[in-house]
Amino acid sequence: MNYQPPYTITPEILNRVAAISEAIGRLTVLTDQARALRLRPSVAPAHPCARDIQDIRVHNRIRTIHGSLAIEGNTLSEAQITAILEGKRVIAPPREVQEVKNALAAYDRFVTLKPEHEKDLLEAHRILMSGLIDEAGSYRHGGVGVMAGQQVIHMAPPADRVPQLMADLFGWLAATDAHPLIASSVFHYEFEFIHPFADGNGRMGRLWQSLILARWNPMFADIPVESLIFENQAEYYQALQESTQKTDSAPFIAFMLRMILDTVTSSTPEVTQEVTPEVRLLSVLAGEMTRQQLKEALGLKDDEHFRKAYLLPALEAGLVEMTIPDKPRSSKQKYRLTEKGRQVVARHGGG
Known part of the structure; x- marks a missing residue:
């Protein structure tokens, strides 16, 4: 050169x-x-x-x-x-x-x-x-x-x-x-x-x-x-x-x-408008996390917005599941990736 x-x-x-x-x-x-x-x-x-x-x-x-x-x-x-x-x-x-x-x-x-x-x-x-x-x-x-x-x-x-x-x-x-x-x-x-x-x-x-x-x-x-x-x-x-x-x-x-x-x-x-909220949720979910921990990881403050825009779509899509599904309102409730969610994360580089 x-x-x-x-x-x-x-x-x-x-x-x-x-x-x-x-x-x-x-x-x-x-x-x-x-x-x-x-x-x-x-x-x-x-x-x-x-x-x-x-x-x-x-x-x-x-x-x-x-x-x-x-x-x-x-x-x-x-x-x-x-x-x-x-x-x-x-x-x-x-x-x-x-x-x-x-x-x-x-x-x-x-x-x-x-x-x-x-x-x-x-x-x-x-x-x-x-x-x-x-x-x-x-x-x-x-x-x-x-x-x-x-x-x-x-x-x-x-x-x-x-x-x-x-x-x-x-x-x-x-x-x-x-x-x-x-x-x-x-x-x-x-x-x-x-x-x-x-x-x-x-x-x-x-x-x-x-x-x-x-x-x-x-x-x-x-x-x-x-x-x-x-x-x-x-x-x-x-x-x-x-x-x-x-x-x-x-x-x-x-x-x-x-x-x-x-x-x-x-x-x-x-x-990244094609990145839907439930996908962002997958990117921060590690192990088992409470609703508050997930909100903080996503930088969100409004609980209702988090529930409707992030958590419910992820649950409905089968990407995330409750650790205590029989008691959805339990104070000890946490969330984790399903097998489907883990496959998506593993296939595309993790969160």
């Missing part, structure tokens, strides 16, 4: 990597358990509050596209993007509609794109910028700068250096043993520094970081990090600028990891 991007691993970065890894691991287990129950209707009753997994993914994809395009000045709302996805007519500037259609097409290719393949990056750019610029799918032939509002915060390297710089960056990505959370952030920063395309660099950099992360854990295909970046757009540009000034992408890495951690944390209820 010849090229080594300059970056420092700080304690802040390490702590965020650990926190994200823990959160995404917990989220993966819950989602796997829920998916198993959805595939086996006899295991658990349907709940009107649980949305179809595909609907959730589409919703998050729309949030992702809205956030990424909004950073670049696109004014269309999530509702308008949804309408375009559904083939409905939207009254909006034609260029902005085209940007949305292109982004939807590019993200449809998400599962087939390989983050270490440079040709896939060029193909994704061709789809993303089709009909918007003449050089869609090709590296730029002129000079460009990074703008924050009306201010130029970075002048990119000359166009004749772009092919070699990108080859070096992809060579590093293929060979690095850095954690994917760090490697994806480094790639994102280096990509924005090179600014290899005439236009579309911001949305391509964010797309490629998500792609690298999704190859590490597929959950990232459904987590709309771009939405939170849009809400913190000034900090995004500031982190890019600070990293350039220091010749060290650590500030940008720390910023992106904070965005990822905040998104994973804040999106958890939405991403």
Whole structure:
């Protein structure tokens, strides 16, 4: 490996990597358990509050596209993007509609794109910028700068250096043993520094970081990090600028990891709407536990809500049983997993 991007691993970065890894691991287990129950209707009753997994993914994809395009000045709302996805007519500037259609097409290719393949990056750019610029799918032939509002915060390297710089960056990505959370952030920063395309660099950099992360854990295909970046757009540009000034992408890495951690944390209820309450109950039930112990383990306070939303569905589904079934109101009553419940937990990673 010849090229080594300059970056420092700080304690802040390490702590965020650990926190994200823990959160995404917990989220993966819950989602796997829920998916198993959805595939086996006899295991658990349907709940009107649980949305179809595909609907959730589409919703998050729309949030992702809205956030990424909004950073670049696109004014269309999530509702308008949804309408375009559904083939409905939207009254909006034609260029902005085209940007949305292109982004939807590019993200449809998400599962087939390989983050270490440079040709896939060029193909994704061709789809993303089709009909918007003449050089869609090709590296730029002129000079460009990074703008924050009306201010130029970075002048990119000359166009004749772009092919070699990108080859070096992809060579590093293929060979690095850095954690994917760090490697994806480094790639994102280096990509924005090179600014290899005439236009579309911001949305391509964010797309490629998500792609690298999704190859590490597929959950990232459904987590709309771009939405939170849009809400913190000034900090995004500031982190890019600070990293350039220091010749060290650590500030940008720390910023992106904070965005990822905040998104994973804040999106958890939405991403896991298919995780029904009785599945969450399974994830905390160890041995025999009282009603109070279960409530505390779930972080719940309202007894009636716990009984109706969590305990009764689990009992009715045959996932949990009482230790004293003849005296359901006994003060010594405890609850434990049934054989069916243990099978679900064992098959999908435990609680």
